[in-house]
Amino acid sequence: MALRVEHELHNRRRGRNTGVGLLLIGFLAIVFGLTITKVLQLGDARKFETFDHVARPQIIPQDEVETGGTN
Protein backbone atom coordinates (compact mmCIF):
# COMPACT_ATOMS: atom_id res chain seq x y z
CA MET A 1 0.00 0.00 0.00
CA ALA A 2 1.31 3.40 -0.92
CA LEU A 3 2.11 5.61 2.00
CA ARG A 4 0.07 8.84 1.91
CA VAL A 5 2.14 11.82 2.95
CA GLU A 6 -0.93 13.95 3.48
CA HIS A 7 -2.90 12.22 6.20
CA GLU A 8 -6.49 12.99 7.16
CA LEU A 9 -5.09 14.19 10.49
CA HIS A 10 -3.20 16.92 8.68
CA ASN A 11 -6.39 18.22 7.10
CA ARG A 12 -8.27 18.06 10.37
CA ARG A 13 -5.63 19.99 12.22
CA ARG A 14 -4.88 22.43 9.42
CA GLY A 15 -6.97 25.18 11.02
CA ARG A 16 -5.30 24.71 14.39
CA ASN A 17 -1.81 24.56 12.94
CA THR A 18 -2.38 27.63 10.81
CA GLY A 19 -3.76 29.46 13.85
CA VAL A 20 -0.77 28.54 16.00
CA GLY A 21 1.55 29.58 13.18
CA LEU A 22 -0.13 32.97 12.85
CA LEU A 23 -0.01 33.47 16.63
CA LEU A 24 3.71 32.73 16.67
CA ILE A 25 4.31 35.16 13.79
CA GLY A 26 2.25 37.76 15.68
CA PHE A 27 4.31 37.18 18.83
CA LEU A 28 7.50 37.57 16.82
CA ALA A 29 6.22 40.84 15.35
CA ILE A 30 5.33 42.15 18.83
CA VAL A 31 8.75 41.33 20.30
CA PHE A 32 10.52 42.80 17.27
CA GLY A 33 8.32 45.92 17.29
CA LEU A 34 8.79 46.43 21.04
CA THR A 35 12.56 46.09 20.69
CA ILE A 36 12.72 48.68 17.91
CA THR A 37 10.37 51.07 19.74
CA LYS A 38 12.18 50.81 23.07
CA VAL A 39 15.62 51.29 21.52
CA LEU A 40 14.46 54.26 19.43
CA GLN A 41 12.92 55.83 22.54
CA LEU A 42 16.35 55.88 24.15
CA GLY A 43 17.24 58.71 21.80
CA ASP A 44 20.96 58.53 22.41
CA ALA A 45 22.11 55.05 21.35
CA ARG A 46 25.03 55.25 23.80
CA LYS A 47 22.61 54.72 26.67
CA PHE A 48 21.98 51.29 25.24
CA GLU A 49 25.50 50.61 24.01
CA THR A 50 27.03 51.33 27.41
CA PHE A 51 24.62 49.24 29.45
CA ASP A 52 27.50 47.01 30.64
CA HIS A 53 29.83 49.92 31.52
CA VAL A 54 32.49 48.67 29.09
CA ALA A 55 34.36 51.44 27.26
CA ARG A 56 33.86 51.31 23.49
CA PRO A 57 36.01 53.92 21.75
CA GLN A 58 33.90 53.69 18.59
CA ILE A 59 30.87 55.25 20.32
CA ILE A 60 32.71 58.15 21.95
CA PRO A 61 31.73 61.35 20.12
CA GLN A 62 34.43 62.81 17.92
CA ASP A 63 34.64 66.12 19.82
CA GLU A 64 35.32 64.27 23.10
CA VAL A 65 38.12 62.28 21.41
CA GLU A 66 39.75 65.48 20.18
CA THR A 67 39.61 67.18 23.59
CA GLY A 68 40.87 64.10 25.42
CA GLY A 69 37.58 62.68 26.63
CA THR A 70 35.17 63.73 29.32
CA ASN A 71 37.05 62.48 32.39
Add this chain to the structure above:
Amino acid sequence: MSDMSLHETVAETEYEAQMGDYFALLKPRVMSLVVFTALVGLIVAPVGVHPFIGFVAILCIAVGAGASGALNMWWDADIDARMRRTAKRPIPDGRVKPGEALGIGMALSGFSIVLLALATNFVAAGLLAFTIFFYAVVYSMWLKRATPQNIVIGGAAGSFPPMIGWAVATGGVGIESILMFALIFMWTPPHFWALALFVKTDYGDAGVPMLTETHGRRSTRNHVLAYCLPLVAVAIGLGFTSIGGWVYLTVAVFFNAWFLKGCYDIWHRDEAQAEADKYKVEIQTFKVSLYYLFAHFGALLIEAALRSGGL
Protein backbone atom coordinates in the same frame (compact mmCIF):
# COMPACT_ATOMS: atom_id res chain seq x y z
CA MET B 1 1.78 0.70 11.81
CA SER B 2 0.37 0.92 8.30
CA ASP B 3 -1.22 4.03 6.91
CA MET B 4 -4.65 2.38 7.01
CA SER B 5 -4.47 1.35 10.67
CA LEU B 6 -3.26 4.83 11.64
CA HIS B 7 -6.14 6.31 9.70
CA GLU B 8 -8.64 4.12 11.51
CA THR B 9 -7.18 4.91 14.91
CA VAL B 10 -7.38 8.60 14.36
CA ALA B 11 -10.84 8.41 12.83
CA GLU B 12 -12.13 6.80 16.01
CA THR B 13 -10.95 9.67 18.17
CA GLU B 14 -13.41 12.30 19.38
CA TYR B 15 -13.94 15.85 18.13
CA GLU B 16 -10.82 17.94 18.09
CA ALA B 17 -11.08 21.55 19.16
CA GLN B 18 -10.47 24.17 16.48
CA MET B 19 -9.05 27.66 16.94
CA GLY B 20 -12.58 29.06 17.11
CA ASP B 21 -13.37 26.83 20.10
CA TYR B 22 -10.28 28.03 21.95
CA PHE B 23 -11.10 31.62 21.04
CA ALA B 24 -14.61 31.19 22.47
CA LEU B 25 -12.98 30.35 25.83
CA LEU B 26 -11.74 33.94 25.98
CA LYS B 27 -15.28 35.43 26.03
CA PRO B 28 -14.77 37.74 23.03
CA ARG B 29 -17.83 39.92 23.76
CA VAL B 30 -16.60 40.73 27.27
CA MET B 31 -13.18 41.39 25.75
CA SER B 32 -14.59 44.10 23.46
CA LEU B 33 -15.88 46.13 26.45
CA VAL B 34 -12.54 45.62 28.21
CA VAL B 35 -10.64 46.87 25.15
CA PHE B 36 -12.85 49.95 24.82
CA THR B 37 -12.63 51.04 28.46
CA ALA B 38 -8.91 50.26 28.73
CA LEU B 39 -8.28 52.28 25.57
CA VAL B 40 -10.17 55.24 27.02
CA GLY B 41 -8.15 55.00 30.26
CA LEU B 42 -4.96 55.01 28.20
CA ILE B 43 -5.93 57.89 25.90
CA VAL B 44 -7.32 60.26 28.55
CA ALA B 45 -4.19 59.93 30.72
CA PRO B 46 -2.09 63.11 30.82
CA VAL B 47 1.05 61.26 29.66
CA GLY B 48 1.45 60.17 26.05
CA VAL B 49 2.33 56.62 25.08
CA HIS B 50 4.03 55.45 21.91
CA PRO B 51 1.27 54.03 19.63
CA PHE B 52 2.93 50.63 19.31
CA ILE B 53 3.43 50.30 23.07
CA GLY B 54 -0.18 51.39 23.54
CA PHE B 55 -1.29 48.72 21.07
CA VAL B 56 0.70 46.01 22.85
CA ALA B 57 -0.65 47.19 26.24
CA ILE B 58 -4.26 47.00 25.06
CA LEU B 59 -3.55 43.59 23.54
CA CYS B 60 -2.12 42.39 26.86
CA ILE B 61 -5.15 43.69 28.78
CA ALA B 62 -7.50 41.98 26.30
CA VAL B 63 -5.57 38.70 26.47
CA GLY B 64 -5.48 38.92 30.28
CA ALA B 65 -9.25 39.42 30.35
CA GLY B 66 -9.63 36.48 27.97
CA ALA B 67 -7.39 34.34 30.18
CA SER B 68 -9.54 35.06 33.22
CA GLY B 69 -12.58 34.13 31.09
CA ALA B 70 -10.98 30.78 30.23
CA LEU B 71 -10.18 30.13 33.90
CA ASN B 72 -13.77 31.05 34.79
CA MET B 73 -15.10 28.60 32.18
CA TRP B 74 -12.80 25.88 33.50
CA TRP B 75 -14.00 26.36 37.08
CA ASP B 76 -17.68 26.90 36.28
CA ALA B 77 -18.07 24.13 33.68
CA ASP B 78 -20.52 22.29 35.95
CA ILE B 79 -22.72 25.39 36.33
CA ASP B 80 -22.49 26.23 32.61
CA ALA B 81 -23.70 22.75 31.69
CA ARG B 82 -26.89 23.25 33.72
CA MET B 83 -27.89 26.63 32.25
CA ARG B 84 -29.41 27.12 28.79
CA ARG B 85 -27.47 30.33 28.08
CA THR B 86 -24.09 28.71 28.76
CA ALA B 87 -24.67 25.04 27.89
CA LYS B 88 -23.16 25.55 24.43
CA ARG B 89 -19.89 26.93 25.76
CA PRO B 90 -16.83 24.95 24.62
CA ILE B 91 -16.33 22.86 27.79
CA PRO B 92 -19.92 21.77 28.58
CA ASP B 93 -20.45 21.19 24.84
CA GLY B 94 -17.48 18.79 24.84
CA ARG B 95 -15.44 20.73 22.28
CA VAL B 96 -12.63 21.66 24.67
CA LYS B 97 -11.37 19.57 27.58
CA PRO B 98 -11.32 21.24 31.04
CA GLY B 99 -7.57 20.69 31.31
CA GLU B 100 -7.02 22.50 28.03
CA ALA B 101 -9.02 25.49 29.25
CA LEU B 102 -7.01 25.58 32.48
CA GLY B 103 -3.75 25.38 30.53
CA ILE B 104 -4.76 28.13 28.12
CA GLY B 105 -6.00 30.33 30.97
CA MET B 106 -2.80 29.94 32.98
CA ALA B 107 -0.50 30.34 29.98
CA LEU B 108 -2.25 33.43 28.65
CA SER B 109 -2.36 34.96 32.15
CA GLY B 110 1.39 34.59 32.52
CA PHE B 111 2.03 35.76 28.97
CA SER B 112 -0.11 38.90 29.25
CA ILE B 113 1.22 39.93 32.68
CA VAL B 114 4.90 39.43 31.81
CA LEU B 115 4.60 41.12 28.42
CA LEU B 116 2.70 44.08 29.92
CA ALA B 117 5.41 44.46 32.59
CA LEU B 118 8.16 44.40 29.95
CA ALA B 119 6.35 46.69 27.54
CA THR B 120 5.08 49.26 30.07
CA ASN B 121 5.53 49.15 33.85
CA PHE B 122 5.02 46.99 36.94
CA VAL B 123 2.02 48.95 38.25
CA ALA B 124 -0.01 48.19 35.12
CA ALA B 125 1.14 44.55 35.13
CA GLY B 126 0.36 44.23 38.85
CA LEU B 127 -3.14 45.60 38.32
CA LEU B 128 -3.70 43.17 35.44
CA ALA B 129 -2.48 40.27 37.59
CA PHE B 130 -4.79 41.33 40.40
CA THR B 131 -7.73 41.62 37.97
CA ILE B 132 -7.19 38.08 36.70
CA PHE B 133 -6.80 36.77 40.25
CA PHE B 134 -9.89 38.68 41.37
CA TYR B 135 -12.11 37.35 38.58
CA ALA B 136 -10.84 33.76 38.52
CA VAL B 137 -10.31 33.17 42.25
CA VAL B 138 -12.17 35.75 44.38
CA TYR B 139 -15.27 35.93 42.17
CA SER B 140 -15.48 32.54 40.41
CA MET B 141 -14.10 30.27 43.11
CA TRP B 142 -14.98 31.97 46.37
CA LEU B 143 -18.01 34.20 46.00
CA LYS B 144 -20.10 33.37 42.94
CA ARG B 145 -21.78 30.36 44.57
CA ALA B 146 -21.79 31.86 48.05
CA THR B 147 -23.55 35.23 47.95
CA PRO B 148 -26.27 36.99 45.93
CA GLN B 149 -23.99 40.05 45.90
CA ASN B 150 -21.77 38.09 43.48
CA ILE B 151 -22.57 40.43 40.61
CA VAL B 152 -21.41 43.44 42.65
CA ILE B 153 -18.11 41.78 43.53
CA GLY B 154 -17.63 40.31 40.06
CA GLY B 155 -18.22 43.76 38.61
CA ALA B 156 -14.98 44.93 40.21
CA ALA B 157 -13.00 42.72 37.84
CA GLY B 158 -14.68 44.37 34.88
CA SER B 159 -13.96 47.80 36.34
CA PHE B 160 -10.19 47.54 36.36
CA PRO B 161 -9.39 47.91 32.61
CA PRO B 162 -9.55 51.76 32.44
CA MET B 163 -7.42 51.85 35.59
CA ILE B 164 -4.86 49.57 33.92
CA GLY B 165 -4.94 51.72 30.77
CA TRP B 166 -4.28 54.79 32.90
CA ALA B 167 -1.41 53.02 34.70
CA VAL B 168 0.12 52.03 31.36
CA ALA B 169 0.51 55.73 30.54
CA THR B 170 1.22 57.26 33.95
CA GLY B 171 2.81 54.37 35.84
CA GLY B 172 0.46 54.96 38.76
CA VAL B 173 -3.07 55.40 40.05
CA GLY B 174 -4.92 58.72 40.20
CA ILE B 175 -8.27 60.04 41.33
CA GLU B 176 -9.35 59.99 37.69
CA SER B 177 -8.59 56.29 37.26
CA ILE B 178 -10.24 55.46 40.59
CA LEU B 179 -13.41 57.29 39.50
CA MET B 180 -13.39 55.49 36.12
CA PHE B 181 -13.15 52.24 38.09
CA ALA B 182 -16.00 53.36 40.36
CA LEU B 183 -18.15 54.35 37.38
CA ILE B 184 -18.15 50.79 35.98
CA PHE B 185 -18.28 49.24 39.45
CA MET B 186 -21.41 51.17 40.48
CA TRP B 187 -22.99 50.78 37.04
CA THR B 188 -22.82 46.97 36.97
CA PRO B 189 -25.41 46.13 39.69
CA PRO B 190 -28.33 48.29 38.41
CA HIS B 191 -27.50 47.26 34.84
CA PHE B 192 -27.53 43.56 35.68
CA TRP B 193 -30.44 43.57 38.12
CA ALA B 194 -32.61 45.51 35.68
CA LEU B 195 -31.96 42.62 33.28
CA ALA B 196 -32.58 40.00 35.98
CA LEU B 197 -36.03 41.48 36.65
CA PHE B 198 -37.34 40.81 33.15
CA VAL B 199 -35.34 37.76 32.06
CA LYS B 200 -36.15 34.38 33.53
CA THR B 201 -32.77 32.91 34.40
CA ASP B 202 -31.90 29.42 35.56
CA TYR B 203 -29.11 30.48 37.90
CA GLY B 204 -31.11 29.10 40.82
CA ASP B 205 -31.31 25.64 39.21
CA ALA B 206 -27.53 25.72 38.77
CA GLY B 207 -26.96 26.62 42.42
CA VAL B 208 -25.88 30.22 41.87
CA PRO B 209 -27.62 32.59 44.29
CA MET B 210 -29.21 35.55 42.50
CA LEU B 211 -30.75 38.46 44.32
CA THR B 212 -34.12 38.09 42.57
CA GLU B 213 -34.41 34.57 43.95
CA THR B 214 -32.72 34.80 47.35
CA HIS B 215 -34.16 38.14 48.49
CA GLY B 216 -37.10 38.54 46.14
CA ARG B 217 -37.94 41.00 43.40
CA ARG B 218 -38.97 43.81 45.79
CA SER B 219 -35.52 43.76 47.35
CA THR B 220 -33.92 43.70 43.88
CA ARG B 221 -35.87 46.85 42.94
CA ASN B 222 -34.58 48.53 46.11
CA HIS B 223 -31.03 47.51 45.24
CA VAL B 224 -31.31 48.94 41.71
CA LEU B 225 -32.11 52.40 43.09
CA ALA B 226 -29.63 52.08 45.99
CA TYR B 227 -26.72 51.50 43.59
CA CYS B 228 -27.91 54.07 41.08
CA LEU B 229 -27.65 56.98 43.55
CA PRO B 230 -23.90 56.65 44.25
CA LEU B 231 -23.40 55.93 40.55
CA VAL B 232 -24.81 59.36 39.71
CA ALA B 233 -22.46 60.99 42.23
CA VAL B 234 -19.43 59.18 40.78
CA ALA B 235 -20.39 59.94 37.17
CA ILE B 236 -20.92 63.64 37.80
CA GLY B 237 -17.84 63.85 40.05
CA LEU B 238 -15.65 62.49 37.25
CA GLY B 239 -16.60 65.53 35.20
CA PHE B 240 -14.80 67.83 37.67
CA THR B 241 -11.47 66.04 37.45
CA SER B 242 -8.71 66.78 34.95
CA ILE B 243 -10.19 64.41 32.35
CA GLY B 244 -13.70 65.92 32.52
CA GLY B 245 -15.11 69.05 30.96
CA TRP B 246 -18.26 70.61 29.58
CA VAL B 247 -18.86 67.95 26.95
CA TYR B 248 -18.54 65.18 29.49
CA LEU B 249 -20.68 67.00 32.07
CA THR B 250 -23.43 67.65 29.52
CA VAL B 251 -23.48 63.98 28.52
CA ALA B 252 -23.28 62.85 32.16
CA VAL B 253 -26.14 65.08 33.34
CA PHE B 254 -28.37 63.91 30.48
CA PHE B 255 -27.68 60.19 30.84
CA ASN B 256 -27.70 60.21 34.65
CA ALA B 257 -31.07 61.95 34.70
CA TRP B 258 -32.38 59.40 32.19
CA PHE B 259 -30.96 56.39 34.02
CA LEU B 260 -31.94 57.68 37.47
CA LYS B 261 -35.51 58.19 36.25
CA GLY B 262 -35.56 54.57 35.01
CA CYS B 263 -34.14 53.21 38.29
CA TYR B 264 -36.62 55.30 40.28
CA ASP B 265 -39.50 53.94 38.19
CA ILE B 266 -38.24 50.38 38.71
CA TRP B 267 -38.13 51.00 42.47
CA HIS B 268 -41.49 52.76 42.54
CA ARG B 269 -43.57 50.01 41.03
CA ASP B 270 -44.37 46.44 41.98
CA GLU B 271 -44.53 43.13 40.17
CA ALA B 272 -48.21 43.43 39.29
CA GLN B 273 -47.58 46.71 37.45
CA ALA B 274 -44.48 45.26 35.77
CA GLU B 275 -46.32 42.19 34.55
CA ALA B 276 -49.21 44.35 33.32
CA ASP B 277 -46.99 46.18 30.82
CA LYS B 278 -44.62 43.24 30.24
CA TYR B 279 -41.68 44.83 32.11
CA LYS B 280 -41.57 47.79 29.77
CA VAL B 281 -39.78 50.05 32.29
CA GLU B 282 -37.22 47.41 33.22
CA ILE B 283 -36.42 46.67 29.58
CA GLN B 284 -36.14 50.38 28.74
CA THR B 285 -33.88 51.04 31.73
CA PHE B 286 -31.63 48.13 30.79
CA LYS B 287 -31.28 49.55 27.28
CA VAL B 288 -30.45 52.98 28.71
CA SER B 289 -27.77 51.36 30.88
CA LEU B 290 -26.08 50.04 27.73
CA TYR B 291 -25.93 53.51 26.17
CA TYR B 292 -24.99 55.00 29.55
CA LEU B 293 -21.55 53.44 29.88
CA PHE B 294 -20.68 53.89 26.21
CA ALA B 295 -21.75 57.56 26.33
CA HIS B 296 -19.67 58.34 29.42
CA PHE B 297 -16.48 56.78 28.12
CA GLY B 298 -17.14 58.18 24.65
CA ALA B 299 -17.48 61.67 26.17
CA LEU B 300 -14.16 61.20 27.98
CA LEU B 301 -12.57 60.40 24.62
CA ILE B 302 -14.06 63.57 23.10
CA GLU B 303 -12.69 65.61 26.02
CA ALA B 304 -9.23 64.11 25.45
CA ALA B 305 -9.45 64.93 21.74
CA LEU B 306 -10.47 68.52 22.54
CA ARG B 307 -7.59 68.90 24.99
CA SER B 308 -5.06 67.56 22.49
CA GLY B 309 -6.48 70.01 19.95
CA GLY B 310 -5.92 72.86 22.40
CA LEU B 311 -9.65 73.51 22.95
